[in-house]
Amino acid sequence: MTRRLPGTTALLALEAAARHRSFARAAQELSLSEGAISRQIAKLESLLDVRLFHRVGNRVELTEPGARYAADMREALDLIERKTRQLQAESRVDAPLEIGVIPTFASRWLIPRMARFHQCHPQIRINLRERTEPFDLADSGLHAAINVEHPAWAGMQVEPLFQAPLLAVCHPDLAGRPPAGLPLLHKHEDGEQWADYARHSGIDLPATHGGPRYDRFSLLIDAARAGMGMALVPRLYVEDDLRDGRLVAPWPEVAQLSERYVLVSRPGEDPTALGALRRWLLEEIGGRPAGATTPAP
Structure with a gap:
């Protein structure tokens, strides 16, 4: 069965935006445009059929399900990064x-x-x-x-x-x-x-x-x-x-x-x-x- 999973770019955009409470600062950290961050979040919300952020002026605030999902994805990304570095180190x-x-x-x-x-x-x-x-x-x-x-x-x-x-x-x-x-x-x-x-x-x-x-x-x-x-x-x-x-x-x-x-x-x-x-x-x-x-x- 094909897995319907979000891409890592979208998850990185979510993690950075959730941490900074700002699409602009997330874009700066990831070397992307603010529009690209916004599009990645929109694609993620469409895939999940869940609203992740409220737009408040120049800032964004996580919704309740958005906060839970962002925290879970941060742990998943940390695990992926840790295991990747561990395998890279072992292969040397x-x-x-x-x-x-x-x-x-x-x-x-x-x-x-x-x-x-x-x-x-x-x-x-x-x-x-x-x-x-x-x-x-x-x-x-x-x-x-x-x-x-x-x-x-x-x-x-x-x-x-x-x-x-x-x-x-x-x-x-x-x-x-x-x-x-x-x-x-x-x-x-x-x-x-x-x-x-x-x-x-x-x-x-x-x-x-x-x-x-x-x-x-x-x-x-x-x-x-x-x-x-x-x-x-x-x-x-x-x-x-x-x-x-x-x-x-x-x-x-x-x-x-x-x-x-x-x-x-x-x-x-x-x-x-x-x-x-x-x-x-x-x-x-x-x-x-x-x-x-x-x-x-």
Whole structure:
């Protein structure tokens, strides 16, 4: 069935005239004559069989249906422009990859290794964009995201990267304290992790929900370094701290508790540069010391 759709020239004329409340200023912006703008609006009104503007002297005012339609068409034009620029950028050989990353993962694991990626792929530029929570990738302007497994990625292409075991860590001065008397530090959205840890480890933690809460693992780690209590964090974030003695892990590691990291991209969208990044990530993970990260099945 043939679609009866207005042309883009008419929609651009509508958007500009609605924004300026003036055919003359719309004509100036679009490098057209005022008469051409008027004719485009007239053709649009004829197609829709709806009056879009009232002419008031040298100005124009949108009718109620005209205001609704203009707002809807502005959103449609914005979407067309955004998708067009996105495709143009992806088609360029030297276009950068836009990757959404968890800030702590980026600063403590990814960025320290990026020099190796650039040595192998000097022609690929990667821009990292901070994303603390799972988000709508489809309309984000990003090529991919490195994040934790989450229902928000339904409908996307999700490739498992690795599972990072969670480890209970604290300042060395607190290591000798009995577990029941040691403050527990929490990540905001993970309210049950200490209860799960107590159940699997057999350690008696009578107050698993009390204690300060922090938005990011990086803040939890800083608080543990400062001696504020025990933090439950992915091992890969604290390996340097454990090696250098800034933190210790006096309690047992629980195999059932881990963060599962994935690479998320849109289905059917696989720029060559993204494939190179995917292969490099898997190679880096495969080369990690035993126990640091476990490649996800």
